[in-house]
Amino acid sequence: MRIIGIGNAIVDxxxxxxxxxxxxxxLTKSTMKLFFDEYEFRKLITGLKVERTISGxxxxxxxxxxxxxxxxxxxxxxxxDDEFGIKYEEGLKSEKIEFFYSKKxxxxxxxxxxxxxxxxxxxxxxxxLGTAGKINDSDINSNVIKKSEIVFLEGYxxxxxxxxxxxxxAILSANKVAMSLSDQFCVDRHKSHFxxxxxxxxxxxxxxxxxxxxxxxxxxxxxxxxFAKQMKKLIVITxxxxxxxAIKDREIVEIxxxxxxxxxxxxxxxxxxxxxxLHSFINKSPLIDCLEKGTEMSSRVIQQIGxxx
Numbered sequence: 001m002r003i004i005g006i007g008n009a010i011v012d013x014x015x016x017x018x019x020x021x022x023x024x025x026x027l028t029k030s031t032m033k034l035f036f037d038e039y040e041f042r043k044l045i046t047g048l049k050v051e052r053t054i055s056g057x058x059x060x061x062x063x064x065x066x067x068x069x070x071x072x073x074x075x076x077x078x079x080x081d082d083e084f085g086i087k088y089e090e091g092l093k094s095e096k097i098e099f100f101y102s103k104k105x106x107x108x109x110x111x112x113x114x115x116x117x118x119x120x121x122x123x124x125x126x127x128x129l130g131t132a133g134k135i136n137d138s139d140i141n142s143n144v145i146k147k148s149e150i151v152f153l154e155g156y157x158x159x160x161x162x163x164x165x166x167x168x169x170a171i172l173s174a175n176k177v178a179m180s181l182s183d184q185f186c187v188d189r190h191k192s193h194f195x196x197x198x199x200x201x202x203x204x205x206x207x208x209x210x211x212x213x214x215x216x217x218x219x220x221x222x223x224x225x226x227f228a229k230q231m232k233k234l235i236v237i238t239x240x241x242x243x244x245x246a247i248k249d250r251e252i253v254e255i256x257x258x259x260x261x262x263x264x265x266x267x268x269x270x271x272x273x274x275x276x277x278l279h280s281f282i283n284k285s286p287l288i289d290c291l292e293k294g295t296e297m298s299s300r301v302i303q304q305i306g307x308x309x
Contacts, residue, residue: 001098001147002071002282006140006170007059007154008132009077009101010111011084014267014306015048017116022124029118032125032156032183038109041128045114052306055091056113057132058182059154061268061307064095065275065297068309071282074098074144078135084110100141106131115267117305123267127156136162137169145173149282150204152274155182158190171201178204180274181211188214204234204281206274212237225252236294238273244295246277246287255291258299268307273298 022029025044035041057077066073075092079085081103088110092099111132116124135157145151151174157163171177179202181187187194187207195215198205207215212224212235221239228235228247238244243256276297280290300309 001074001144001149003063003066003150003152003278004074004076004100004145004148005059005063005152005154006076006135006157006166008057008111008129008157009055009060009075009079009088010057010113010127010129010132011088012052012054012056012113012115012307013045013050014052014054014115014117014265015050017048017118019118022116022118027116027124027126029124030122032127032185035126035128038128038130041112041114041126044126048114051117054306054308055088056307057111057154058156058180058271059152060092061271062152062180062274062278063097064092064308065272066279067095067097069275069279071279074100074148076100076140076144078106078131078139079103079110080106080108080131082109084112100144101139106134108134117265117267121263121266121302123265133157133159134162135166137165140166140169140173142169142173145170146175148175150174150176150178150278152278153177153179155180155186155190155194158186158193164193176203177201178206178278180270181205181207181215184210184214187211191215198233198235199231202233204236206236206270206277207238208270209237209239209242236277236291238270238298244273244291246291248287251287253287253291255288255295258295261299261303263302265305266302267305268301269298271307272301272309
């Protein structure tokens, strides 16, 4: 096993909406909102036209991208033995991914993420985690992780209590640890914990410039670069229209975005960037090639609907 991902096992439900829908429902465009009330979440979906339904979750999307690039990969994520759970497992297996979780009937249903795509191609996510967020250390297969080159963790999944225990067990068993900070919402909510992970436990950190700026309360991006250089770890930052940058020790490598793309939906851009980067990284390519492959994968996915190629 080259890479095993641990993340939220969530069924993505993709819908096109206008800006008024975002405003009317008190959502903030381009961010993720967690719903804790299943009824409130179901009410939001009612009446929307579903464009596509797919087995999702941020790291799961990255793992699918890695499988499509020919890598032997696996995934750990908590689902319930219900309709969505069965579809989720089937969806991963159809992509030739080993799913290391034995589903059973849980108190909460399989998680769902409503992805609202506005006319400007931005995506706003509304997530009811269901049983996905209840992952614990007993759900983590240490032997599988020990046999993998890299374990890839998802910031969306991190939380106090049981998920933290799951992360700790995975990190202790891992040969190398990568993690995506996932969203500024996650960073702001768990800032001290995420900072500890980046400084002391992660070998590779994926983030965008907003997330890194928030993480260290930086006044500008130069401060982010200075911080990353001091870490002596690999920190990979996507910067939207400014491209992407990888920093390891004193080495700084940058790449521009691809031009003249017909952007349809930004869902999965960061997930597939991580796929391409990790694919080149585990094949011992230089950092510039890792950035190139990440940019290629993210450029392809944003020219279609959904987070899968």
